[in-house]
Amino acid sequence: MISGRWIMFYSSLVTDCYRLPTTDHRFSRKVSPMSHIYAQLNPGKRVLMGPGPSDVHPRVLQAMIAPLVGHLDPYFLKVMDETKALLQYVFETTNEFAIPVSGTGSAGMETCLCNLIEPGDEVVVCVGGYFADRMCQMVERCGGRLIRMAGAWGKPFAPDEIAKRLQTCHPKLVAIVHAETSTGVLQPLDEIAHVVHEHGALFLVDTVASLGGAHVKVDAWGIDACYSGSQKCLSCPPGLAPLTLNDRAMSAIQNRKTKVQSWYFDMSLVKNYWGGDRVYHHTAPVNMNYALREALLIVYEEGLEHGIARHALNYRAFKAGIEAMGLKFFVDEPYRAPMINPILAPDGIDELKVRRRLLTEYGIEIGGGLGALKGKAWRVGLMGQSSSKDHVLLFLSALEQVLRAEGHRVKDSGVTAASGVYSV
Ligand SMILES: *Cc1c(COP(=O)(O)O)cnc(C)c1O
Numbered sequence: 001m002i003s004g005r006w007i008m009f010y011s012s013l014v015t016d017c018y019r020l021p022t023t024d025h026r027f028s029r030k031v032s033p034m035s036h037i038y039a040q041l042n043p044g045k046r047v048l049m050g051p052g053p054s055d056v057h058p059r060v061l062q063a064m065i066a067p068l069v070g071h072l073d074p075y076f077l078k079v080m081d082e083t084k085a086l087l088q089y090v091f092e093t094t095n096e097f098a099i100p101v102s103g104t105g106s107a108g109m110e111t112c113l114c115n116l117i118e119p120g121d122e123v124v125v126c127v128g129g130y131f132a133d134r135m136c137q138m139v140e141r142c143g144g145r146l147i148r149m150a151g152a153w154g155k156p157f158a159p160d161e162i163a164k165r166l167q168t169c170h171p172k173l174v175a176i177v178h179a180e181t182s183t184g185v186l187q188p189l190d191e192i193a194h195v196v197h198e199h200g201a202l203f204l205v206d207t208v209a210s211l212g213g214a215h216v217k218v219d220a221w222g223i224d225a226c227y228s229g230s231q232k233c234l235s236c237p238p239g240l241a242p243l244t245l246n247d248r249a250m251s252a253i254q255n256r257k258t259k260v261q262s263w264y265f266d267m268s269l270v271k272n273y274w275g276g277d278r279v280y281h282h283t284a285p286v287n288m289n290y291a292l293r294e295a296l297l298i299v300y301e302e303g304l305e306h307g308i309a310r311h312a313l314n315y316r317a318f319k320a321g322i323e324a325m326g327l328k329f330f331v332d333e334p335y336r337a338p339m340i341n342p343i344l345a346p347d348g349i350d351e352l353k354v355r356r357r358l359l360t361e362y363g364i365e366i367g368g369g370l371g372a373l374k375g376k377a378w379r380v381g382l383m384g385q386s387s388s389k390d391h392v393l394l395f396l397s398a399l400e401q402v403l404r405a406e407g408h409r410v411k412d413s414g415v416t417a418a419s420g421v422y423s424v
Contacts, residue, residue: 052232156187204226208227
């Protein structure tokens with residue numbers, strides 16, 4: 001029989017496990033007396049509907065707690081091979097080189113730019129928003145001669161516009177963002193590669209926000225280099241940057257006159273770990289890779305085509321709801337990215353206050369405006385697992401309540417309009 005005294009003893013052991021060093025006097029002089037009691041991690045439940053991260057399927061979190069093995073363990077090598085095949089599937093490519101770079105989406109951006117640019121190379125960046133601007137900053141840090149092709153926020157680039165600009169320069173690389181998360185534009189890509197290749201340049205595309213939620217036809221569209229992020233439409237926690245390079249891009253790296261200035265992101269080194277000889281380069285974040293494999297597997301099981309159709313359907317329902325409520329999108333159709341939607345805050349409504357209330361009263365996270373949209377818009381993400389009927393209806397009803405509470409006269413019920421789309 002277990003007596004009360006034993007229970008107290010055991011329970012004190014258990015609670016002590018969750019406390020960090022208790023009576024180590026070496027530390028106690030520097031640290032205030034109560035500071036050694038840390039609460040257990042308990043972030044609470046959130047509904048992630050911002051510009052990323054998106055909600056993660058429980059299977060992905062489960063995969064992260066699978067036993068750790070070494071980064072050269074035969075089991076992990078198999079995980080790597082499967083991840084590569086799944087990446088080829090989502091990138092719609094037969095490229096031999098398809099890997100997750102260790103780091104977030106920006107690490108994928110940096111990898112592409114620092115491997116493909118040598119000091120003095122001309123690089124055209126089509127800038128229609130915040131993330132293309134980030135590319136510009138990286139091009140300059142790589143020593144590239146930046147040709148900034150400025151477009152309007154909220155508008156895509158036309159192929160002729162790019163063709164015209166290419167008549168006056170000789171870039172090695174032309175870079176563009178597919179789904180510009182800051183503006184909500186989905187840039188059509190099918191005709192641009194042709195224009196870029198005619199001028200002998202490589203074509204680089206940022207698909208951080210689009211991969212898994214819209215087609216990214218790397219081969220059919222002629223994309224030479226393409227990177228993404230794990231935490232947007234792939235619905236994996238942040239930490240890996242899927243990337244693919246075709247033979248043209250690989251030989252551009254092979255034929256460099258100078259070494260890639262970043263040792264960590266030098267793909268001529270990393271490729272020997274992900275392929276061929278499995279030479280140690282850096283310790284792969286093993287459990288993050290488990291997570292990405294699982295997230296990709298979920299995309300594969302649903303079917304890419306089906307998943308993309310789901311993103312489109314949820315966008316249509318969301319749009320019906322937003323319009324019924326009398327609210328306006330920032331981007332005109334047909335250029336809206338279905339996975340990220342800037343909505344203009346109505347006059348007299350404090351954008352930040354609404355966002356805070358959604359978080360504290362409903363547990364819903366959405367994004368605020370970036371750059372030109374700062375303080376003026378909400379950015380609502382319908383990415384990956386967060387692109388669902390539940391998310392759309394919950395968000396519309398919460399927004400309606402918050403707007404009413406803030407004194408805004410909401411036109412009609414967003415939930416009713418969105419439900420109508422689902423019922424046909
Ligand atoms: C989120 C995002 C990035 C940056 O990715 P991080 O994971 O934050 O480093 C780059 N480009 C686009 C289009 C994005 O949406």
